[in-house]
Amino acid sequence: MQEGAQVIAGVQGAMSPQQLIGALVKKGELTDPASPRGRLLNAAARLFEQKGFSRTTVRDLAAEVGILSGSIFHHFSSKEQILCEVMKEVTIFASARMRSAVEQAASPQEKLRACIQSELEAIHERAVPGFSILVMEWRSLSDKSQKEVLLLRDEYEQIWLDAINSAHCPGGDATVVRRLMVGALSHTYSWFKVRENGLTIPELTDRAYQIFAPKI
Amino acid sequence: MQEGAQVIAGVQGAMSPQQLIGALVKKGELTDPASPRGRLLNAAARLFEQKGFSRTTVRDLAAEVGILSGSIFHHFSSKEQILCEVMKEVTIFASARMRSAVEQAASPQEKLRACIQSELEAIHERAVPGFSILVMEWRSLSDKSQKEVLLLRDEYEQIWLDAINSAHCPGGDATVVRRLMVGALSHTYSWFKVRENGLTIPELTDRAYQIFAPKI
DNA sequence: TTGAATACCAAGCGCTTGCTTGGTAGCGTT
DNA sequence: AACGCTACCAAGCAAGCGCTTGGTATTCAA
Numbered sequence: 360m361q362e363g364a365q366v367i368a369g370v371q372g373a374m375s376p377q378q379l380i381g382a383l384v385k386k387g388e389l390t391d392p393a394s395p396r397g398r399l400l401n402a403a404a405r406l407f408e409q410k411g412f413s414r415t416t417v418r419d420l421a422a423e424v425g426i427l428s429g430s431i432f433h434h435f436s437s438k439e440q441i442l443c444e445v446m447k448e449v450t451i452f453a454s455a456r457m458r459s460a461v462e463q464a465a466s467p468q469e470k471l472r473a474c475i476q477s478e479l480e481a482i483h484e485r486a487v488p489g490f491s492i493l494v495m496e497w498r499s500l501s502d503k504s505q506k507e508v509l510l511l512r513d514e515y516e517q518i519w520l521d522a523i524n525s526a527h528c529p530g531g532d533a534t535v536v537r538r539l540m541v542g543a544l545s546h547t548y549s550w551f552k553v554r555e556n557g558l559t560i561p562e563l564t565d566r567a568y569q570i571f572a573p574k575i
Numbered sequence: 576m577q578e579g580a581q582v583i584a585g586v587q588g589a590m591s592p593q594q595l596i597g598a599l600v601k602k603g604e605l606t607d608p609a610s611p612r613g614r615l616l617n618a619a620a621r622l623f624e625q626k627g628f629s630r631t632t633v634r635d636l637a638a639e640v641g642i643l644s645g646s647i648f649h650h651f652s653s654k655e656q657i658l659c660e661v662m663k664e665v666t667i668f669a670s671a672r673m674r675s676a677v678e679q680a681a682s683p684q685e686k687l688r689a690c691i692q693s694e695l696e697a698i699h700e701r702a703v704p705g706f707s708i709l710v711m712e713w714r715s716l717s718d719k720s721q722k723e724v725l726l727l728r729d730e731y732e733q734i735w736l737d738a739i740n741s742a743h744c745p746g747g748d749a750t751v752v753r754r755l756m757v758g759a760l761s762h763t764y765s766w767f768k769v770r771e772n773g774l775t776i777p778e779l780t781d782r783a784y785q786i787f788a789p790k791i
Numbered sequence: 792t793t794g795a796a797t798a799c800c801a802a803g804c805g806c807t808t809g810c811t812t813g814g815t816a817g818c819g820t821t
Numbered sequence: 822a823a824c825g826c827t828a829c830c831a832a833g834c835a836a837g838c839g840c841t842t843g844g845t846a847t848t849c850a851a
Contacts, residue, residue: 395828411714413629417809430829432810497765498627530786535774539783542762543755549713550754558751567755570746574790611798633839646799648840 376486379455388451390444396434398424404445404489412442412492412499442496443504449489450511453481457518467525471572474522476564478544483553483560494545527573540571592702595671604667606660612650614640620661620705628658628708628715658712659720665705666727669697673734683741687788690738692780694760699769699776710761743789756787 374382383389390397402423406415417438421428435441457477464473481487493512500508516537523533523540530536544567551563558566590598599605606613618639622631633654637644651657673693680689697703709728716724732753739749739756746752760783767779774782 411629413627416807418807426828427830429810429812429831429833433828438809494762528786529790530782535779535782536786538762538766539759539786543759546710546754546758546762563751566746566751570744570752570755571786574745632837634837642798643800645801645803645840645842649798654839 374459376456379459380452383452383455389448395424399431399434399441400445400448401488403441404449404492407442407445407492407496408489412496439499439501439504442492442499443507445489446493446496446500446504446508447511449487449493450508450515453478453487453490453493454511454515454518456481456487457515461518461522467522467527468572471522471526471528472564472568474519475540475544475567475571476560478541479547479560479564479567482545482548483551491545491548494541495548528571529573530571536571540567543567543570590675592672595675596668599668599671605664611640615647615650615657616661616664617704619657620665620708623658623661623708623712624705628712655715655717655720658708658715659723661705662709662712662716662720662724663727665703665709666724666731669694669703669706670727670731670734672697672703673731677734677738683738683743684788687738687742687744688780688784690735691756691760691783691787692776694757695763695776695780695783698761698764699767707761707764710757711764744787745789746787752787756783759783759786 380389380392384391390400392398392401399420403415403420406419406423410419416428417431418428420441421431431441435444457474460473460477461470464470478490481490493508497505519537519540520533523536528536530539547563551558553560596605596608600607606616608614608617615636619631619636622635622639626635632644633647634644636657637647647657651660673690676689676693677686680686694706697706709724713721735753735756736749739752744752746755763779767774769776
């Protein structure tokens with residue numbers, strides 16, 4: 360059993376989101392989504408993403424999980440701490456997801472494409488609920504919390520930078536390219552809808568790849 | 576003198592922001608920034624951009640122009656209306672600015688480059704204070720206000736779409752390309768700083784152009 | 792000289808906000 | 822049976838919020 364899980368973990372791309380979450384929970388890197396704290400974090404991720412951090416009240420959040428607002432502060436010390444914890448867990452999960460997607464890809468070009476698709480899936484599928492919060496609500500965090508999240512964020516960005524460098528994208532150094540790309544991709548949250556019978560995520564990935572990847 | 580101004584207006588790219596604002600005020604399209612209402616709108620644009628709409632209180636805004644909070648509602652019916660008016664005036668000004676920049680450019684490629692540079696200047700120079708609000712605070716507007724702003728926004732976007740189409744950018748239809756671009760460019764607000772002795776705006780324009788324009 | 796319009800003050804209302812406090816029900820351990 | 826721990830409720834506080842009301846000083850046209 361353990362060995363079987365190891366094998367599956369080796370080909371992580373084949374892991375379902377639930378499997379990946381389970382593995383990360385076991386390692387103690389994520390909060391169990393079935394626990395009271397975990398349910399609060401998931402609900403907060405959804406609400407902060409839908410309505411924005413400052414337009415979400417602790418009463419909204421409490422109602423979402425079926426408790427009273429005061430009870431939230433048995434699990435968290437402040438509303439801002441909830442945002443911080445959400446961002447940290449979202450980052451950890453998105454990193455693990457993208458790393459496994461990149462590992463599955465063979466060529467540098469495919470790795471870059473995997474990054475793009477992984478981030479788009481994180482934003483639009485249920486893959487990583489709350490991912491867009493990372494960009495949209497950054498200013499709602501205190502300086503102290505920003506530093507905490509940034510430590511985890513660096514891992515995530517390093518995967519991107521490696522992919523961009525290896526693929527030899529145009530537009531100068533990888534940092535600038537990545538920053539332009541994170542803007543382009545995260546902004547899709549406000550206009551791209553999966554359900555409409557228009558663009559699909561793989562198609563949108565293609566468009567972005569055509570733009571950012573080197574044209575031969 | 577008047578003729579001289581006319582000549583300069585003909586080559587509108589040479590107009591200073593103050594001249595352009597003056598012309599638009601004369602046409603009744605913008606509020607006079609020297610009027611009480613105009614000073615409130617300018618202060619609101621600065622504050623909403625710096626701190627975000629919901630983190631800016633009417634008391635903050637009142638203090639910024641040196642009046643009491645209640646006096647604001649002599650000029651506006653609600654805080655949200657202020658945001659709406661700011662967005663409308665910002666859009667009108669940015670449209671006029673970009674149109675003149677595009678008219679000055681000769682080739683389709685130069686027109687696209689002019690669009691990119693104009694939008695980056697709008698975001699980062701004092702050129703169009705509050706421009707980033709258009710993207711960042713969109714969700715803070717009511718549906719009704721969104722429609723009002725959208726009418727003006729369409730003009731602005733049409734300039735972009737024409738430029739993208741004429742320049743034959745990769746990445747499929749112009750609408751998607753523009754949407755990826757607006758994300759990339761507006762997100763620069765949170766990482767690009769003019770003062771640092773790093774990238775300049777023309778240099779950043781080049782990077783973005785290299786990415787989005789067709790490579791030969 | 793009067794009257795209307797503009798721009799603002801002074802005071803505060805009603806509501807919502809994040810958060811606190813004191814207490815309790817359920818549960819597993821000893 | 823007694824304990825301690827977790828998870829929660831019930832009630833509400835203090836502060837801050839957008840906004841209202843009634844009144845005043847200044848300006849300018851009639």
